[in-house]
Amino acid sequence: MKILITENYDKMSETAFSFVKEIITEKPDAVLGLATGSTPIGLYALMVRDHEQNGTSYKGIKSVNLDEYVGLSADNEQSYAYFMNYHLFDKVDIDKNNTHLPCGTAEDKKAECRRYNELLKTLVPDVQILGIGSNGHIGFNEPGTEKDSVTHVVNLTENTIKDNSRLFDRIEDVPRQAFSMGIKNILASKKIIVMASGENKAKAVRAMIEGPVSSACPASFLREHNDVVVVVDKAAGKLIK
Numbered sequence: 001m002k003i004l005i006t007e008n009y010d011k012m013s014e015t016a017f018s019f020v021k022e023i024i025t026e027k028p029d030a031v032l033g034l035a036t037g038s039t040p041i042g043l044y045a046l047m048v049r050d051h052e053q054n055g056t057s058y059k060g061i062k063s064v065n066l067d068e069y070v071g072l073s074a075d076n077e078q079s080y081a082y083f084m085n086y087h088l089f090d091k092v093d094i095d096k097n098n099t100h101l102p103c104g105t106a107e108d109k110k111a112e113c114r115r116y117n118e119l120l121k122t123l124v125p126d127v128q129i130l131g132i133g134s135n136g137h138i139g140f141n142e143p144g145t146e147k148d149s150v151t152h153v154v155n156l157t158e159n160t161i162k163d164n165s166r167l168f169d170r171i172e173d174v175p176r177q178a179f180s181m182g183i184k185n186i187l188a189s190k191k192i193i194v195m196a197s198g199e200n201k202a203k204a205v206r207a208m209i210e211g212p213v214s215s216a217c218p219a220s221f222l223r224e225h226n227d228v229v230v231v232v233d234k235a236a237g238k239l240i241k
């Protein structure tokens with residue numbers, strides 16, 4: 001694991017962007033593994049700016065996202081599909097047919113997990129962007145999720161529902177379940193960039209880097225991958241020895 005501690009959120013975003021830019025420049029048909037949440041918004045804004053100012057093209061790029069809330073459709077403002085369109089896909093020249101997320105409204109959830117797992121076999125990310133939950137989750141792989149897990153339906157923990165409720169009008173509106181890639185899917189990516197910002201992530205960041213490799217902190221499994229870059233701001237990195 002390579003660990004980069006940056007001055008603030010903006011520098012964290014710029015550092016992550018420099019890795020992404022290198023990949024899409026070298027490989028215009030790269031597969032990007034993408035994440036949602038507040039953390040990567042700055043990175044996506046830099047990708048959009050670079051597209052607008054420098055003409056970096058996403059025409060050949062494909063993407064797979066980590067997760068989606070069960071029950072939310074792509075036109076629901078709280079869905080991750082909506083988030084990705086809003087922050088990135090609508091603002092660059094990517095072909096939307098090449099962007100993939102689990103379908104939140106799939107009627108047969110087991111079949112949807114199978115479909116996504118099959119898709120991930122053909123679309124292996126050249127780089128996977130990750131945030132981290134304050135309880136150490138990656139994607140929606142909550143504590144207790146094992147290393148060999150693949151795309152599955154997750155019952156979200158109270159901690160995650162509370163953390164994510166800030167983006168909903170009422171906590172009751174936060175879906176109780178989500179589709180998520182498993183740890184095994186995430187570890188299949190060629191490169192992984194984990195981003196974290198703010199003091200409320202400091203304990204999870206320390207557990208990921210210095211704690212035991214265990215399902216108690218799903219992010220700790222990333223230490224078993226050979227190309228992981230952790231980019232955190234000072235506040236999120238303050239407990240790292």
Ligand code: GLP
Pocket residue numbers: 035036037038039040066067130131132133134138139140160164
């Ligand atoms: C959600 C997402 C994760 C994300 C995490 C942190 O639970 N499923 O992929 O990393 O939140 O979000 P934020 O970046 O908003 O702190």
